[in-house]
Amino acid sequence: MTSARAGRWEHLVRAAAGARSPTGVPGDRRGDRSAGPRARREARRRKEPAATQASPARDLRLLPGALAAWGAAAFATRLEAQDALVLGGLLALVTIGCAVVVVRSGRHLPVAQVLLVFLGAAAMVCLAAASHQYQRSSPSLSAAISDEAHLTVKLRAVSDPREASTAAPDGTARWILEAELLEGTFNGSRFTASTPVMVIGSTEWSAVAHGDVVRSAGRPLATEPGARAGALLIATTAPALMADEPPGGVLVERLRNRFLTLSSATSVPDDGLMPGMVIGARSAVGQDLVETMKATGLTHLTAVSGANCSYVLAFVFLLCRGCRLPRWAAATAGVVALVGFVLLVRPEPSVLRAAVMGAIGVLAVLTGRGRLSLTLLFLSIAALLAADPWLGVEYAFILSVAATSGLVLAGPVLAARLSSVLPVWAAQLVAVPLAAQLFCSPILALIQMNLPTYSLPANIAAAPLVPFITITGMVAVVLVALAPWAAAPFAATAGWAAVGVAEIARFFAAAPLAAIPWPGGWGGAVLTALISGVVLVAVVWGPALVRVIRTAPSVMLAPEQVPAGESGLKSALMRMSIWVSVGCVLGVVAVWVWTGAVGRDSADWTVAACDVGQGDGLAVRTGPDSALVFDAGPDPGPMDACLDRLGVNTVDVLVLTHLHEDHFGGIAGVFQDRTVGRVLYSTSEDSLPDVVTEITSKAGIEAESASAGLAGRLANVSWSVLWPGPGPPADSENNASAVVLVTVEGAAGGPGLTILLTGDLEEDAAARFLAGHAHLAASGVDILKVAHHGARNGGAEIINAVSPKLALISAGRENDYGHPHPETLDALETAGVHVARTDLRGTILLTLRGNGIHLDSSR
Incomplete structure (x- = not known):
């Protein structure tokens, strides 16, 4: 048994390196009948003329x-x-x-x-x-959007609601729901439609379930060209469930609900992770755990992904093969199980995409027929895009294709290598996440500002638990339907395994240098691809490289000193491979250390608008490693990462322009491993949010109220608060925003830079502000931080009054608010103002050079 397994492994290694066994048959098998049908077919194939054999190019x-x-x-x-x-x-x-x-x-x-x-x-x-x-178009809906009218609508929910990352202006939670518009009433006329819409509503919308048909009213807004949703519906009333419209998939929904009830009854502290991994119930996963999983590259485990689909198919396939069923029967059984799994999770576009890609990838690993799977991959891409063309612009689809390509191209080879130290079944299961991670990392570098250092080991550490959770959880689901009394132990077991995954994520998130700043855009993607390539080479060709390095002295001899029988071409190739590999590794390590130590953007910048998502976070440099910081974005992570990249270790003054969460929620990121000298705030409320009080108190700082007349100077940077003035509190939190004028002196008497930061000031307060500061219209400013992320209620009066050269707009990519509004962009274009947006450019860097402002960004 041992020699047979060793022979099989040797064949796989030779196949990975392009070598052939002496007999042309896998491993030590000599082509006799004892080798089995597959070996005999391989022997017959090798006897065929070369012209009839398929080439890799095909x-x-x-x-x-x-x-x-x-x-x-x-x-x-x-x-x-x-x-x-x-x-x-x-x-x-x-x-x-x-x-x-x-x-x-x-x-x-x-x-x-x-x-x-x-x-x-x-x-x-x-x-x-x-x-x-044509199917989704609706002239009545388009007319309502143009007229900015309200509609009475009938909707069918096609997803579970999820809480929005940013709260409503009054601080209450908002919920997002994907739905299909079935009917509507506009100008007294009823119309029918079949248009996908994105609904944003109050907390009442959290009770809507997938498949529910509801009535409501709201105001439709246009979406960006190419968006999946035909409209963004801002719901103005609570949803009313239509009892006469039963939701689809009643049995499936009933089974899901019973499983969710069972999982919550087990009282396992998995923070809702197990139901998310088993049946895709993402709303059950705690937000803190979501952020932790994201920081360690385990986000795909918080919901059903291609990996889960792969494990279901792989389990059934291996089980059938263990029962000595032929490969075609095992593969058929696996596909049938996968179809049932998709129906349970719900056949949404993302799940169907994950199922198709996961099936192709895992079949490549399990059957070893990578070339057939590669053809199926290309065919599936075209078929999926024809079925749903909007998949082509979604990062989830791009990541699925990358992961599947990794499984097809590298999966079988990795499985063969890992089988030398693991049982075959374990090697195959570990090869799936490893190959997917290597191929997905360059794509992830395009959409995040830092690199999860321990993403690969975290995925490998979690890999044995993930299939166990998926399969054990699915057994619990089946038992919930057939024998409810027997389901609880399986659900609890899967839950405790999910606790293990959560602890792995927390362990690696708390490790030193868990996330390091990383170059944005294509540069970061190329660098990440280089690292993935080094890892792949080390795993696949590591032993061969070790042997080469051991013989490197003889290989690197002069041509006349090469031992007899050593090919000159082979010697040259080996020398080149060694030095290229060493150079790549040293280059990656140097960039990694340099980026983590000083930050990519720390060398040259004057003003930075951080990409913090849907919120504000701006820094003005006051020294080599110090800055003024205005607002902190909604979450600590992006703000901390941005300041790390900028090399900011000291925050002289932190100004919270007002106390909406998208401006103060990330305050912990500003204080993370930094010295903060002073905190200023402006608000219409009577007290500070708890998180602000806790963090400032822990740092020994007492936050100060900012009002007109407060000013300061740090090095060559001076600042002054222009608004709010004395008098009663503002009528809203937006209008209580601190308006600050910052002046940066130029070097050697050269021209300086003026920046006007306006928080979320709305149009009515902006008019009062300008009436009291007429000098701004006379002098103008160089840079204007556009109020309220470019929302229409900021008005155009400030834009026209201060005549900026450059407008900064901080908004989240594909945000749910429609920021920046087309009217604001039109006003800036009419005024001839150049616009820089974080939703399009990422973090924006402005540098005062000579007589002008140099602009750079991370995208």
């Missing part, structure tokens, strides 16, 4: 089609339905024309065949997008 035949489908989806979803139809029709005609030319020529034309695949896939997706656009 596996890439559908790659042009997948790329064309992806590009067409991203483009067609931004077009009107008729434009997408015309484009798809033209592409279809060209495809047919090319096909006629190929058929009539009667010759094998590889370029023409590739062109046919490319054009055909693009035409298919464009026509599908046009069909979707």
Whole structure:
């Protein structure tokens, strides 16, 4: 048994390195009948002429089609339905024309065949997008959006509600729900529709369940071109459940609810993680744990993902193979189990995408047929984009494709290598998250500001628990339906395993350098890809590299000193490989250490608008490692990461312009490992939020109220508070915003820089502010921090009065508020003001150089 397993492993290693066994048959098997049907088929294949065997290049035949489908989806979803139809029709005609030319020529034309695949896939997706656009279009809804009217609507919920990351202006929680608009009433006329909408409502919307049909009223807003939702509905009334409209999937929903009740009754302190991992109940996961999982690269475990789908399929497949069923029967049983799992989790687009990608990837690892899976991957990309063209612009889809590519290309090789130290089943299961993590990390570097240092070991540490949780939890689900009395032990066991995953996340999140600042944009993605490549090489070719390094002295000899029989080309390639590998590792380590020690952006900046999501966080440099900081964003993590990147160790003054959570919620990030000298705030309330009081008290600082006349100077930076003035409190928290004028002196008598920060000041208060500061209109400012993230209620009066050269808008990417509003952008464009937005550029860096302002950003 041991020798057979060793022979099998040796064959896999040779296959990974491109080597062949002496007999042309896997491992030590000699091609006799004792080797089994698969070995005999392999032997017969090797006897075939080379021309009849498939080459690796043939596996890439559908790659042009997948790329064309992806590009067409991203483009067609931004077009009107008729434009997408015309484009798809033209592409279809060209495809047919090319096909006629190929058929009539009667010759094998590889370029023409590739062109046919490319054009055909693009035409298919464009026509599908046009069909979707026609189906979801509603002239009445478009008219209501244009007229800024209110609608009475009938909606079907297509997701569970989730709490928004930012609260309403009055501080109450807001909930987000994906829904389908079925009916509406506009100007006294009823219309029908089938339009996806994003609903933002009050706490009452948290009680709406997936599949519920409700009535409500609200104001529709336009969404960005290419957005999945056809409109953003700001609900103005609570939802009214329609009893005569039973939700779909009653049995499935009943089963889900019974499982959720059971999981909560076990009293296991998993913070809601187990139901999220088993049936995708994301709303049950605590927000603190969500942030911790995000910080350690385990976010995909907080809900059902491709990994969970893979484990369900893998478990059934391996179970069937253990029962000596043939591969085709085992694969069929696995797919059937996966379909049932998808129905339980709910067949939403993200779940279907995860199921398809996960199935392809895990079959590549389990069957070893990576080339077939690669072809299926390209085919699935085109098919999924035709079914749902909006997937093409979603990072979740991009990550799924990357993860599946890793499973297909690297999964079998990693499984073979790991099988030398682990049982085969364990090696296969560990290979899945490892391969996915290596291929996903460069994509994650594009969408986050720091690098989870321990993401890979955290995923590997959690890998044995995740399939156990998924499978044990699914057993509990089945028993809930068949034998409820027997389900509790399985649910509790899965819950305690989920506690283990949560503790792994907390352990790595608390480790030193758990998250380090990382270059943003494509530079960070390339650097992350380099690290992933080094790890992959170390795992797959590590033993071979060790042998090469041990013999490096003889390899690096001069040509005349190379031992007899040593190929000159082989010697040169080995020398080059060694030095390239060493150089890559040293380069990665140097950049890593430098970035973590001083921050990428610490060398040269004057003003920085941090990308903190939907909120404000701005810094003005006062010294090599010190700054004035205005607001702290909604969450500590992004603010802390931004200040780390800027190299800020001392915050001379922290100004909380007003006490809405998107401006003070991240205060802990400002204090994290930094010295804060002074805290100023402005508010219309009678007391400070608890988090502000706790953090300032712990630091031994007493927060001071900011009002007109308060001023200070630090190095070459002076600041003064211009608003609010003396008198009664402002009529709203937004209008209580501190308005601060900051002046940065130029070097060597050169021109300086003036910045006006306006918090969330609204139009009526802005008029009163300008009436009392007419000098601003005369002198103007260089930079204006646009009020209220560019919302329409900020008005255009300040923009026109102070005539800024540059406008900074801090807003969250694809935020739910529609910030910045088109009217604000139009006003800035009319005034000829250059606009820099954090939702488009990420963190924005402004540097005073010579006679001008240099602008840089992280995207």
